[in-house]
Amino acid sequence: MFSTRYQYIAILFCCVAGGLASCTQDEKQNTPVAAAPVKAALMAPFRYHKMIESSPGKYFDVFGWGRGKDSSGAYMILHSDSTGKQYSNTGGDLEGSIIDIYNTDMNMDGNPEILIEAKAKDTTNHVNIYAYEFRGAKSQKLDFPKLTTKTKKGYRGDDNFYIKDGSLVREFPIYEGSGKNAKPTGKKKILQYSLRNNVFSVNDISPVDSSAIKKPVIVPVAKKPVAKVEKPTVVEKKSTKKKKKQKEETHTKKRKHKPRD
Template sequence: MKMNARYCLLTATVCILLAACSSDPQKAVLAKVAPAKPTVMEPFRFHKAIEVSPGQTYDVLSWGRGASAVGAFMILHSDSSAAKYTTTTGDLDGTIADAYNADMDTDGNPEILIQARAMDTVKYAKIYAYEFNNSNANKLDFPKLTTSQRKGYRGDDNFYIKDGLLIREFPIYDRNDSLAKPTGAKRQIQYGLRNNNFTVQQLSKDSVQVKDNKSAAQTVKQAQPEKRTVSKKSTKRKKAEAKKKRRRRRG
């Protein structure tokens, strides 16, 4: 009987301890560890897969060893339904910031746009554009900024796709040299495609004026004071007249 009583008492004590532990408000919280982002293996620096339709994927990559400001890019087109695979390559100026897919001329052929960032005196942007028709890649020449569009431009471009068109935004500075300060205004440009040529339309109206680097210097000629010139002949005459007067007085 004593053994049974001790066994029952021990069992009750263990149950009470377990209940107390389970009702403890301070429970250990396991920290959630975010999965690590997949890194691009050397010598590659950038990778983005763009699926334009089921079975049609374009992998955009950049690579290069020994330098970070230059390299090369390639676009791997995988047509899994037809088991066709093509590669398009090109030289890269700068580093790839992003890649976009569009159909700006609505002809059913996708355009792959690669945005690169480079640096000289400003952080400028460069676009590498291709239109794909099945396995054929047609390179498109992206237009440069005009003289008026470059006023106050110091880089820091932002690109995005809106309504199937490419939009470009960048801040406007008060001048075009290293002393430039942002004005708070932005210039917005829209790019489309027609007959494999880009169309350009500025959407924003410039509300600020940009100073020119070289101000037109006005040279004002100061009037020089007139110099009094006394001829030698006049001095000789005065001396001769003075001598005559002296002679008359003596005579």
């Protein structure tokens, strides 16, 4: 009887545990799953938008817009200064599609610069930079340096821009060849852009390629044969007294052998 009572208790415990597990599983199934945030689609004709806060209360909304092919269009920068209650806008023609926006103060004058990176769709996939400096409600467009003819020979796009130590750094792989036959060499070009008096300067900080350095050709110098220097024959000079004595002796001998008359 004692064992039978424990059997009933065990059966009752299993039923209760099973019921609780079933309820817990039903609650899990009925719990709504949080949906992943969906990025709001831009309304045409806008293609790109990024908001940058350069300082508290100062915002820059950068838009890329245009209908038709995305190989060309326009950009627009909306500047909102809620603290100073100043609002302005500027824009221009755009070649390619906007890739990213950079906020800098490279000349450290307290006025923010907005740099727009746009990638063109051509054989080289070159990148264009549209740069502006903002002073209050006014904006000034800055001329960004183009690649030199020598640098363009190995350029095929794939740029990587980033801000480092107050400067804009640009990296891209170097190719060899032309057109579709161009192949990467495994080398990299690194350019550093600085700004002073609203004028850009560029410095090549690429690693030095030791194989490209022309080593000086050392021409062995032929050894000239050393000429033997003959020592001059030293003729000993006889003293005048000795010569005079010999002369007198010779004269005496001649007198002795002179025949008599």
